[in-house]
Amino acid sequence: MADGVAIQDASGRTPKPDLPPDSSQADSPLALRAHRTNLVNVPAATLCSEAYNDEPRRLRIGATRSEHAALFEALDESPDALTASDIFQRYMAELFGVNPDFSGAEGPDGKRRFRASYLRLLKGWMFDSNRAEGAVLKGWVESRFGLLPTFHGEPIRRFASDAWAAYGEQKQSTRFHNNNIHLQLDLLYEFCQWTIRRGWPDAPMPNWASHIRLYRGVNDFAEHHIVARPDKRTAVLRLNNLCSFSIDRDIAGQFGDHILDAWVPLPKVVFFRDILPRYPFQGEGEYLVVGGDYRVGVSLL
Template sequence: MPGRSFLGHSTNLVGLPTDLVASCAFNEHPVPLRISGVREMNRSLFEMLSHAPDLPDAGIAFASYMMAMFGLDPEQQEPEPDGRPRGPRRYRSSFLRLIKGWGYDSNSPEGAVMKGWVESRFGIFPTFHKQVIDRTTGDGWTTYVEEKMSSRFHNNSIYTQLDLVYEFCQWALTTMVAPGESHVTLYRGVNDFDEHQIVERADKRNAVVRMNNLASFTSERDVADCFGDIILTAKVPVAKIAFFNTLLARHPLKGEGEYLVIGGDYRVKASYV
């Protein structure tokens, strides 16, 4: 990838320069990130969360809020005037559908939408989607843009849904899961570095790697072994965790200790299975 100029947009919705958010300097000395206006526009949600005694109850409150806000629960559809249930209704995009698609394949159209959300909110460009993306005029970029803009995923304020997932995740981490912690040690299994540009190599085991703008990690090293012969260990800032496997009681990523992490340049230690 030609230099640092391709890291991302000059603007974002988190109030810090994109180059800083994507840098090793931020990852080593992070500060909290907030997507502009999300908490202010959803004060009732965070008021409900403040009364939750534990994470499962907070998850129930969050799921109920999302159902009410975005019509995700079919039972909330009003009946016909004569009392009969409504017929087939228009498909409503859901953050859970995106997470399910990501779990099957991060290079799916659902994965493109999630990478597009990171680009929109944090300013960081993806570096891989089906193939290496090394410029905004290549085939890889064109495919990514076509898939991230698919109309079937953008009919229900899907980026706003993901904004709320991120802010709920940050609330849960800083309030209940890892209060007072700045980092979480996570692992990623890879077979090669096709998706990961090595920005700087200190020695055979230590390097700075440019992660895709959204990447899957796991909290369990044994699980990372299943995804590749090379295990990358990184100290991930809490502020750059967008989702984790115990955040909600029911979702498609429950089995692998999975974390969805905002990308950029990470200092990692590589070990071999």
């Protein structure tokens, strides 16, 4: 266990502080939480449920691992996390023509061509998850895991709504939705999961863990539909299909007066900074997590 990191090897419960009164949550988000199908080995309706979070199963995106076996064979031979990260980024640079320092390619006419990159999407998300980069990432979760977004700039409560139309337009943005961007994100997810299971000595979670304790700061609950209130200090929230948490409670407290405290199943972790240590992400301690219904504790700063 790393210093300051709470790890759980089975489902557990968070502290149970007071929850603010419910105000306008009666108008629920989309009637369906998820699509009927997805590209992972767990049905979308199960994946977005609280029951899955209690007893998670390992997730695989289609045949990503088998179709890129050379990458994962090379990763298995890596002696440490930094070498593994370099192998991954070198593979991505060769396959998609992207790297941390250059986001374009020169065409036959000598002009620079923009190439969509998983790195650009991550950087854009950490700056503002409600921009086009965030929509593309949420669209990838929708496509692969089958979970519908509940918020993008504003609550998404119906398919036939301006909010849904705006999200749909941004997630198909040609600026970010090219260069096999979904495949790039598939590989990023599988690399993240490979890193978690490898369990390096200095990793933020041991390879026997099933959950990690993460925090999210909020000022209100406009982004989070309240599904249930088992008691005054606990809530079941329907989190956006992709959302950010922090491993550091103090950092989470910089983003809101209320702290959500959740045990997140490791198969739902899409990205955390430690898997790409050479890339200068600003959101230190940030984890990108697949959403759904989560039982959380809520505390005031």
